Amino acid sequence: MRLPVIAVAALAFLRIVLGLHFFLEGVSHLRDPNWSSAGFRRAAVGPLADWYRSALPETGDWSRTLGAADGRTVEEASVAWRASVVDGWRRLLARRLEKVPQPEAAVAAARERLTEAERELDAYVGALGDELTTYRLDVDRLASRRARPEASDVPFERERLSRKASELGGQAAGWMAAAEAIGDRLVDAWDAALESDDQRRLAATAAEPTALWKADRFVSWALVTIGLGLIVGILVKFHAVGGAIFLAGVLVTQPFWVAGAQPTYNQWTEFAALLVVAAMPSGGWNGLEYFLKSWCPLAACCRRDTTAPR
Numbered sequence: 001m002r003l004p005v006i007a008v009a010a011l012a013f014l015r016i017v018l019g020l021h022f023f024l025e026g027v028s029h030l031r032d033p034n035w036s037s038a039g040f041r042r043a044a045v046g047p048l049a050d051w052y053r054s055a056l057p058e059t060g061d062w063s064r065t066l067g068a069a070d071g072r073t074v075e076e077a078s079v080a081w082r083a084s085v086v087d088g089w090r091r092l093l094a095r096r097l098e099k100v101p102q103p104e105a106a107v108a109a110a111r112e113r114l115t116e117a118e119r120e121l122d123a124y125v126g127a128l129g130d131e132l133t134t135y136r137l138d139v140d141r142l143a144s145r146r147a148r149p150e151a152s153d154v155p156f157e158r159e160r161l162s163r164k165a166s167e168l169g170g171q172a173a174g175w176m177a178a179a180e181a182i183g184d185r186l187v188d189a190w191d192a193a194l195e196s197d198d199q200r201r202l203a204a205t206a207a208e209p210t211a212l213w214k215a216d217r218f219v220s221w222a223l224v225t226i227g228l229g230l231i232v233g234i235l236v237k238f239h240a241v242g243g244a245i246f247l248a249g250v251l252v253t254q255p256f257w258v259a260g261a262q263p264t265y266n267q268w269t270e271f272a273a274l275l276v277v278a279a280m281p282s283g284g285w286n287g288l289e290y291f292l293k294s295w296c297p298l299a300a301c302c303r304r305d306t307t308a309p310r
Helices: 005-031 038-042 049-053 074-099 104-128 130-146 155-192 197-204 211-232 236-251 265-279 299-303
Strands: none
Touching: 005 211, 005 236, 005 265, 038 049, 038 155, 049 155, 074 104, 074 130, 074 155, 074 197, 104 130, 104 155, 130 155, 155 197, 211 236, 236 265
16 A cells, blocks of 8 residues: 555654654653652552552651551651661761761761751651651551452442552651651761762762662653654654553553543543554655665565555
């Protein structure tokens, strides 16, 4: 089947526009050091919401202390969480001192600042009082409701549990962010005590990247790669399928049949367009891939495609 020139031009235009969107999104993520998919994951609803939220980074070991329905009292869980946060600060200080060795007096001063941060954290958590008590009761109730048979069998109940889990996750995120801010001020104080910018840059490498950061970087570079492949027309079908898989991962976080899901009209439209690009036979609309196919070692097989649009 030979497609008219206008159809070939339209397909090429569709491919390039899709590629530009993916490429520019990926570049914007890479350029913004503060970009994270945490908000996107936290807003997920539907059956896979808990799985998406499980990848969110934590300050300390929240999920196994204050966030766990383990029967411990609020005070016991609070002490365990604060200890996990402070242990993280101590490990960070140890790695920083490995990167940038300091005189004994400077090490003692750094440890004193850590002690001050620990007291600040204790005061902050102590002031939460009734809020943490209510939160812990809600965590226990949520765990009990999830253990009931209707939790997985009744769609409406699944939605209610998902919304409640999202609400509790938002509360926990706010408290962890406050603790993270204390840690950031502690790191700033450690940095201020260093003698040069070179030492500060070296000390900054002691911070271990989170699993979410690694996943976000992978996704960002994947968007750039998919976008470039579609723009120039290299491995078009492969990149179109990759883009469709990425968008499918976005769409399942906001299933339209779940109450409270955010609109995803744009993503569905782009998803359908990528399927069209992936399903169309090869031809002149494929960009460089079409004009360089003579270099392919399987060129003879490619020439047998008599249905390709020209």
